[in-house]
Amino acid sequence: MIKQWQIFVVIPVLNEEGSIAKVIEDLPSIDKAEVIPIVVDNGSTDSTLNVVEKTGCISLHEPVKGYGRACQKGLAYARSKVCAKAKSIAVVLDGDYSDYPEDLISIVKPIMSGDYDFVLGSRTMGRAEPGSLGFVQKWGNELATNLIKWRYRYSYTDMGPFRALHWPALELMELEDLNFGWNVEMQVKALKLKLRVVEVPVRYRKRIGKSKISGTIKGAFWAGVIIIRSIFKYG
Ligand SMILES: Nc1nc2c(ncn2[C@@H]2O[C@H](COP(=O)(O)OP(=O)(O)O)[C@@H](O)[C@H]2O)c(=O)[nH]1
Ligand SMILES: [Mg+2]
Numbered sequence: 040m041i042k043q044w045q046i047f048v049v050i051p052v053l054n055e056e057g058s059i060a061k062v063i064e065d066l067p068s069i070d071k072a073e074v075i076p077i078v079v080d081n082g083s084t085d086s087t088l089n090v091v092e093k094t095g096c097i098s099l100h101e102p103v104k105g106y107g108r109a110c111q112k113g114l115a116y117a118r119s120k121v122c123a124k125a126k127s128i129a130v131v132l133d134g135d136y137s138d139y140p141e142d143l144i145s146i147v148k149p150i151m152s153g154d155y156d157f158v159l160g161s162r163t164m165g166r167a168e169p170g171s172l173g174f175v176q177k178w179g180n181e182l183a184t185n186l187i188k189w190r191y192r193y194s195y196t197d198m199g200p201f202r203a204l205h206w207p208a209l210e211l212m213e214l215e216d217l218n219f220g221w222n223v224e225m226q227v228k229a230l231k232l233k234l235r236v237v238e239v240p241v242r243y244r245k246r247i248g249k250s251k252i253s254g255t256i257k258g259a260f261w262a263g264v265i266i267i268r269s270i271f272k273y274g
Pocket of ligand 1: 050051052053054055063079081104105106133134135174246249250251252253
């Protein structure tokens with residue numbers, strides 16, 4: 040039987056053998072909705088693919104590296120599965136088990152109630168385990184949220200990875216970033232398009248395995264460059 044809602048949860052992964060099964064297992068079921076995890080790998084060299092296969096969930100492979108590109112691939116697949124008789128939501132969730140998949144319930148609720156188009160999981164409004172947010176993440180958050188506030192007079196409290204978009208809003212956005220400007224692009228375009236935006240508190244903990252983005256020095260440098268460039272490019 041077709042459920043009223045389809046919730047596509049796109050999970051980009053790169054070498055997350057220790058965490059990806061936990062992320063999928065902890066996704067909650069949601070009343071009146073079909074929750075559909077879609078894992079998108081970018082050439083993991085560990086056993087991530089085997090682990091994902093064992094979970095039985097949809098597993099895609101994107102040959103060209105890039106966080107945004109992997110998310111785009113997952114969303115393109117979801118688009119091919121969108122059912123005209125249901126309402127759809129696109130969710131992005133990292134595969135490192137630092138977000139709590141159970142918080143999906145609070146992430147999609149404001150959309151399912153018809154009140155909002157874009158929901159951002161805020162780790163600063165919620166509970167972030169000490170040490171879970173590194174220096175680059177905090178600094179990147181400060182820089183991006185302040186620049187957005189200056190440009191749009193809207194104060195986001197986070198640039199976190201766990202987020203949801205009502206499907207028609209996603210299509211309006213025409214997201215194009217293929218890398219780490221993806222989050223910034225989404226948040227900026229949500230304001231530019233005057234979507235109904237809300238943040239909900241989410242929990243955050245130290246990741247399993249090693250960071251591929253913000254935990255590196257290269258990541259710190261590029262985070263700044265990408266944030267500034269994305270705000271001007273997409274704003
Ligand atoms: N498919 C794909 N996933 C990636 C890539 N880079 C990072 N990821 C995944 O994106 C998520 C966030 O990356 P992470 O290393 O936790 O970044 P951090 O939270 O900024 O430290 C994790 O699930 C990673 O496995 C990439 O190039 N391609
Ligand atoms: Mg992470």
